[in-house]
Amino acid sequence: MSKRASNVQPIGETLEMKKTSSLQFLPVNLFGSVMGLSGLALAWRWSHEMFGTYSIVGELIGAIAIIVFIILAVSYITKWIKFPHKVREEFNNPIVGNFFGTITIAILLLSSVLAPYHKGLSEIVWIIGTIATIILACIIVHRLLVHKQDIHHATPAWLIPGVGTLDIAVAGGTMPFSWVNEINLFGFAVGGILALVFFTLIFSRLMHHDPLPDKMTPSLMVLIAPFGVGFLSYTNIIKGVDMFASILFYFGLFLAIILFGQVFKKGLPFGASWWAVSFPMAAVVNAAFKYANYVNTWPLKAIAAISLIVLTIVLAVIFVRTLTYLFRGELLKG
Incomplete structure (x- = not known):
């Protein structure tokens, strides 16, 4: 064997080891991309129904969301196996x-994304997601109660597990099970109260203490999630829109406008944390479509359309920049 040939395997092994070791830096918050893409897909389905836009747009985005989830799931499971610490x-x-x-x-x-294609699979995915969401919420809340918390840890990320239980009813609104209404009510009760408590704590921290670090600034958008998701969850449970639902929608829209200027400004570093803006914005956009469909007036339909365009542009930019950073090797590094 020549000297050149003998070097091929070590070089290949080195590249493979480098590729595998980079998985230890795969951030869990990249799963926020699946949330954002799924929400965008559902919003484009609303657009197809309301404005007659091409249905393929929403279905293509939904397919991308599924593919991204599979890639991330396999990658993160690999990380769990190889780097459990x-x-x-x-x-x-x-x-x-x-x-x-x-x-x-x-x-x-994803259970909602899959619903038009396979009801059975959609129901199984929803059940898995519901069980996992409730278990995680129990663990996180228990941890917060048994350990002393630093006020500086009161960031918008605290809202995520609670918002997760609100999403049970968002995705479960069309589930056919006889017991689904009670599970949806449970999810809304847990998520609604947790969102109220955590939102107050986080708002107080932002008002009275140092601002969030630049890399965490995009997570401010998570503050609008309880209102957009809460609207969708609540209206699915009551099968309609009432005054309380309107309050949730309008305050979420108000807060989104306020926070948009704080988050989308020059100078903030790019990273996986930017995906934190995706689903909260998508939730408000879906809420805008649902509310516009109920009120049926052109100003609200215009708000829905404009917000969808903004969301699509924002997610397209974040998606492209994420891929760019990934291929440059800057996304998965310590």
């Missing part, structure tokens, strides 16, 4: 640990 570090982190809720929420939303 890294997964434990993430889960035990008082801030990052809350982003494990993005996994369970992504599963719930």
Whole structure:
């Protein structure tokens, strides 16, 4: 064997080891991309019904969401197997640990994406997502109660596990089970009260203490999630829109306008944390379509259409930048 040939295997092994080891830096909050893409797909389905836009747009985005989830799931399971200490570090982190809720929420939303194609599979995915969401919410809340918390850890990420239980009813509104209404009510009760408590704590922290670090600034958008998701969850449970639902929608829209200027400004570093803006915005957009469909006036339909365009542009930019950083090797590094 020549000297050149003998070097091929070591070089190949080195590249493979480098590729595998980079998985230890795969952030769990990347699952937020699945949440955002799923929410965008559902919003484009609303657009097809309301404005007659091409249905293929929403279905294509939904397919991308499924593919991204499969890739991330396989990658993160590999990380769990090869670097379990890294997964434990993430889960035990008082801030990052809350982003494990993005996994369970992504599963719930994918059940809605899958619904038109296979009801049975959609129902199974929803059940898995529901069980996982409730278990995670119990773990996170228990951890917050038994350990003393630093006020600086009161960040918008605290809302994610609670918002996850709200999503049970968002995705479960069309489930055919006889017991589904009670599960939806349970999810709304848990998520609604947790959102109220955590939102107050986080708002107080933002008002009276140092601002969030730049890399965490995009997570401010999570503050609008309880209102957009709460609207969708509540209206699915009562099968209609009432004054309380209107209050949830309008305050979510108001807060989204306020926070948009704080989040989307020059100088903030790009990273996986930017996916935190995706689903909260998508929830408000879906809420806008549902509310516009109920009120049936052109100003609200215009708000729905404009917000969908903004959401699509934002997610397209974040998606492209994420791929760019991934291929440059800057996304998965310590």
